[in-house]
Amino acid sequence: MMKKIAVGxxxxxxxxxxxxxxxxxxxxxxxxxxxxxxxxxITPESIALxxxxxxxxxxxxxxxxVTKADLxxxxxxxxxxxxxxxxxxxISAQHEKDGLYTVSATFEQNGVYFVQTHISxxxxxxxxxxxxxxxxxxxxxxxxxxxEMLKHEMGGSEGHGGHHH
Amino acid sequence: xxxxxxxxxxxxxxxxxxKASFYQIVWRWHFYAGLFAAPFLIVLAISGGVYLFKxxxxxxxxxxxxYVEQPTDGSTALAPxxxxxxxxxxxxxxxxxxxxFYDDTTRTVEIGMVDNDIASSVFVNPYSGEVMGSLIxxxxxxxxxxxxHSELIIGGxxxxxxxxxxxxxxxxxxxxxxxxxxxxxxxxxxxxxxxRLGQKGKVFWRDMHAVPAFWLSLFxxxxxxTGLPWSAVTGKQISSLATSTNTGYPPYxxxxxxxxxxxxxxxxxxxxGPWATENLPVPVSTASSYVPLTINxxxxxxxGAKVEKPYRVIMPKNEKGVYTVTTSHTVPGGEATLHxxxxxxxxxxxxxxxxxxxxxxxxxxxxxxxxxxxxxLANQLLGLITCLGxxxxxxxxxxxxxxxxxxxxxxSPTPSKDKNRTRVVFFLMLVMGILMPLVGxxxxxxxVLDRFVLSRIKPVKEWLHGx
Numbered sequence: 001m002m003k004k005i006a007v008g009x010x011x012x013x014x015x016x017x018x019x020x021x022x023x024x025x026x027x028x029x030x031x032x033x034x035x036x037x038x039x040x041x042i043t044p045e046s047i048a049l050x051x052x053x054x055x056x057x058x059x060x061x062x063x064x065x066v067t068k069a070d071l072x073x074x075x076x077x078x079x080x081x082x083x084x085x086x087x088x089x090x091i092s093a094q095h096e097k098d099g100l101y102t103v104s105a106t107f108e109q110n111g112v113y114f115v116q117t118h119i120s121x122x123x124x125x126x127x128x129x130x131x132x133x134x135x136x137x138x139x140x141x142x143x144x145x146x147x148e149m150l151k152h153e154m155g156g157s158e159g160h161g162g163h164h165h
Numbered sequence: 166x167x168x169x170x171x172x173x174x175x176x177x178x179x180x181x182x183x184k185a186s187f188y189q190i191v192w193r194w195h196f197y198a199g200l201f202a203a204p205f206l207i208v209l210a211i212s213g214g215v216y217l218f219k220x221x222x223x224x225x226x227x228x229x230x231x232y233v234e235q236p237t238d239g240s241t242a243l244a245p246x247x248x249x250x251x252x253x254x255x256x257x258x259x260x261x262x263x264x265x266f267y268d269d270t271t272r273t274v275e276i277g278m279v280d281n282d283i284a285s286s287v288f289v290n291p292y293s294g295e296v297m298g299s300l301i302x303x304x305x306x307x308x309x310x311x312x313x314h315s316e317l318i319i320g321g322x323x324x325x326x327x328x329x330x331x332x333x334x335x336x337x338x339x340x341x342x343x344x345x346x347x348x349x350x351x352x353x354x355x356x357x358x359x360x361r362l363g364q365k366g367k368v369f370w371r372d373m374h375a376v377p378a379f380w381l382s383l384f385x386x387x388x389x390x391t392g393l394p395w396s397a398v399t400g401k402q403i404s405s406l407a408t409s410t411n412t413g414y415p416p417y418x419x420x421x422x423x424x425x426x427x428x429x430x431x432x433x434x435x436x437x438g439p440w441a442t443e444n445l446p447v448p449v450s451t452a453s454s455y456v457p458l459t460i461n462x463x464x465x466x467x468x469g470a471k472v473e474k475p476y477r478v479i480m481p482k483n484e485k486g487v488y489t490v491t492t493s494h495t496v497p498g499g500e501a502t503l504h505x506x507x508x509x510x511x512x513x514x515x516x517x518x519x520x521x522x523x524x525x526x527x528x529x530x531x532x533x534x535x536x537x538x539x540x541x542l543a544n545q546l547l548g549l550i551t552c553l554g555x556x557x558x559x560x561x562x563x564x565x566x567x568x569x570x571x572x573x574x575x576x577s578p579t580p581s582k583d584k585n586r587t588r589v590v591f592f593l594m595l596v597m598g599i600l601m602p603l604v605g606x607x608x609x610x611x612x613v614l615d616r617f618v619l620s621r622i623k624p625v626k627e628w629l630h631g632x
Contacts, residue, residue: 035512035513037509037511038428038509038511114456124511124512125466125511126506126509126510127458127462127466127509127510128508128509129456129457129458129508130454130455130456131454131455131456
């Protein structure tokens with residue numbers, strides 16, 4: 001009698017646990033992705049000095065072109081100023097066609113620049129950032145840019161930036 | 166019990182006889198279960214009682230690292246990247262992987278770092294950038310008690326299973342205990358809701374055991390149930406039940422779990438990035454390349470998405486990684502976990518408390534209750550009273566046991582001669598064993614061991630089974 005009960009219970013245990021296992025494999029893999037807004041910054045293969053250069057950003061939402069973005073801005077600054085965006089230039093972009101937004105800029109000096117797009121489409125915001133090399137940049141200059149960036153990395157904290165310890 | 170039994174012998178009727186028989190059987194279960202669970206309950210109560218007060222204890226112990234004075238000149242906190250920079254200067258080889266901001270303006274910012282394979286938290290003054298000190302992960306004062314509470318210090322799966330086993334057996338102790346506590350022949354508040362302090366010996370100790378246990382039974386049960394989501398076996402069952410009914414946590418709800426990936430827009434992503442030690446892009450030979458967003462930009466996005474402090478930002482682990490923003494509010498409701506594309510700042514996933522399923526919410530609230538965070542100091546004190554009560558209950562049971570234990574035997578209650586009732590109770594226990602698998606397995610293991618091994622060794626049998 002006792003043995004029978006024990007065997008019965010063991011079977012029940014096995015059944016319950018296997019049921020739990022199958023249930024867990026059925027897990028719904030629903031993705032909670034909020035943003036499908038994609039922005040691709042398109043820049044020329046090479047950027048010449050003191051010439052009007054066209055910079056573009058291609059916007060898609062769920063792989064469909066976004067033609068009515070609320071805001072598309074290009075922010076450009078010299079990499080020597082680091083990522084603190086000191087002295088950056090903000091240009092509003094115009095929609096051309098098929099989700100392609102365009103600005104033109106002229107680079108006056110050789111060097112490394114950052115171009116960041118600020119995009120708002122409804123509740124969604126993206127701000128991808130690219131690094132551009134304009135004209136001829138020597139290895140030393142690149143190194144100098146890196147070192148400058150380190151110093152400016154602390155952006156937005158001028159009053160306390162000089163703290164030493 | 167003695168008192169009850171004495172009363173029962175006075176009024177011999179068929180009905181009381183059957184009750185006495187069940188009582189006898191239930192008492193035996195209660196005895197063996199208690200014998201096993203008691204040491205664990207003491208460890209859990211002590212470690213839990215200390216851990217409840219983690220916020221107060223750590224604020225006091227690590228005051229110099231945790232708190233700074235807010236400048237009176239109205240200056241604001243430095244940019245997160247600046248704080249990271251200061252920490253990086255102190256620990257040039259450290260890899261910074263997270264930054265935590267507290268809602269208290271006098272709290273330091275906590276930066277998570279791995280240096281030489283050692284994970285630690287570095288505390289930095291948000292106003293001056295001064296590094297206040299660091300603590301190695303897992304070596305804080307309360308970490309010891311967490312480990313004691315969940316893995317009995319020795320650690321590992323076995324210890325974790327033992328804790329769960331003891332917790333589940335505690336449920337059975339509560340049920341069998343309440344059955345024995347239930348007033349049978351006379352309805353009196355003495356010995357049920359109030360102890361008979363005037364009595365001496367066994368009656369006194371019985372009341373010191375049963376009366377507080379009755380009062381605390383609900384709290385103990387709540388602590389056991391709210392602790393189970395952490396457990397290895399039952400916890401897994403709970404989460405698979407929540408997942409299968411779609412009432413748990415939505416995908417990407419937890420910062421420690423799976424993460425989405427950043428979209429790699431082009432093959433030419435600048436090397437380096439926030440996940441790397443140097444936290445700056447290295448110019449590459451191509452004309453243009455994407456640059457990961459800085460921690461400052463990630464924080465701006467998080468604040469823009471109405472994530473409230475305290476929250477932690479976890480750095481992307483590699484090129485495909487994301488910035489993960491995860492809150493750690495003490496009171497449930499403000500939870501948020503966001504995953505940000507490290508190149509575009511797009512919010513790839515944003516899960517709030519409101520998005521949790523009913524079980525996800527219940528588990529979140531239950532955990533807060535268990536940890537004494539749900540309703541402030543009162544919650545902590547209730548937890549503490551329960552912990553102290555459990556210790557008292559174990560002590561009184563120990564006294565009762567010593568009082569009746571013969572020198573040469575374990576002193577277990579006499580087995581009932583009523584085979585049918587013994588089976589009924591055994592069956593009920595096995596039903597409990599289905600609800601709590603570890604209990605079921607342990608019953609079967611003990612049953613088989615007792616039936617086929619221990620019963621054949623006469624001295625052991627006599628010692629274990631009493632009269």
